[in-house]
Amino acid sequence: MFDFIHITDLHILPAGETNYGLDPAERLRMAVRSIAERHGPGSAAPAAFVIATGDLTHHGQPEAYAQLREILEGLPLPFHLMLGNHDERDHFRAAFPDQGVDEDGFVQQAIETEAGLFLLLDTKTPGTHAGALCEKRLAWLAARLAESEGAVFLFLHHPPMPVGIVQMDRIQMMHAAELAAVLAPHQPRIRHMFHGHLHRPLAGSWRGIPFSSIRGTAHQVALDLSERGTVPGSHEPAAYALVRVSDDAVIVHSHDYLDQSGPFDL
Template identity: 45%
Template sequence: MKIIQVTDLHLVTPGETLCGLDPLARLQACIADINQNHPDAELVIFSGDLSETGSEVTYRALAEELTHLVPPFRLMLGNHDNRLAFRHVFETANREDGFIHSVEDLAEGRLIMLDTLLPGRPEGRLDEARLRWLQKRLEEAKDRAVFLFSHHPPFPIHMPLLDRMGIIEADALYVLLKQHGNVRHIFAGHAHRPIAGSWRGIPVSVLRGTNHQSALDFSPDKIAVTHEPPAYAVIFIDRDSVIVHFHDFLDRSAAYR
């Protein structure tokens, strides 16, 4: 099973730039690269911060670009997003509670995509309503493998400023995941860094966004923006393994032969 993860598009009004870069052009290049190299992907998951401003015009630009994407896709929200503006364009929300979270059942297990948006704040939130929703989805999965997608990492990455912007209810989240007992991986965005490891025994990964990145800086009170290469993740899942490749899709250097 092949899944593509794309994160942190940070779209602005078409024609404008962010951090000296064109987020829309970066997204177009990302989609073109996926179409060329991974049209067979079962799903492309965009894991939040689709927009920098949360404006409808950015979501309409996204909707237009997604018409060119070959594989099916799912959209998630991050702290820069706006649920109301997003729904005006994509008309999608969970009927149960209004959040933009979803489930996809595939051959190797259940993919759960969380809505961790806390409007007006950089931190992620999983309040009681969202935790109840997650508990139900985990119970439905029974003993099937679960793969969790969250914009905000619930785990520390040891970059202090970014760690203060994680999921507030990380401990409560872990209790649910531990109860299920078969959560094989957590995929996150938000940090704009390529990161891999484990959190309380659960494998985790984070990747760069499609526009600007965060500097690898462990200072306690700052984070700098960089122009490190944008990337998406190519994820292979089978019964025995979860393998995550980070692909710098703008790299046009020739392969050495």
């Protein structure tokens, strides 16, 4: 078994600022405390690392990345950070020079694990909230797939498919067909795709590839499939996921870490 934590859409602001009536820094601190307690070294279910699938900050200011860094230093686990549409690549790289980037400066990295190869993609495109995978980023992905064997786990902020939430579908990942073409020769060994962006618990399959996402650690997106002109926000509970990979299964446990009711005997 191989366990890791998936968190997404942290939307951190500079210290002291709030958003939609909540403090994203406090929400993330609570997630860090929960992860440390439940999945840190020496816990009942220790995780290998934490992967954050983008929208690390809300406006991408250096002060927001500084705040993020200070909070994440409380994690007793390694963490791998990815970009979302709300992030700023240069400010992120200045604040986190230790995080992996590819030869073109995109925040993409390949992580070898005992469960297989984890490929973290960068779908950030300046000037739009939609996601993109340009030729350079797709070539990096194709090369990593070509040089590897065995199980692959994909991570990207923007999902490559519409989900029915109108204003979010308008800012999905724009190059779905191009991504599918790169993945197609390797599809039997692509075990799962993890994404963020939707701020919702989601699971299904895309072109035969299983996928999942979870709520963010700050504000959420409501399940509203009407033709409204704005993204429907909500204050549903924040969550992170414990992902357990075994030889024949990928299990995604969503955990509402703000809930303090605790387990009781049934």
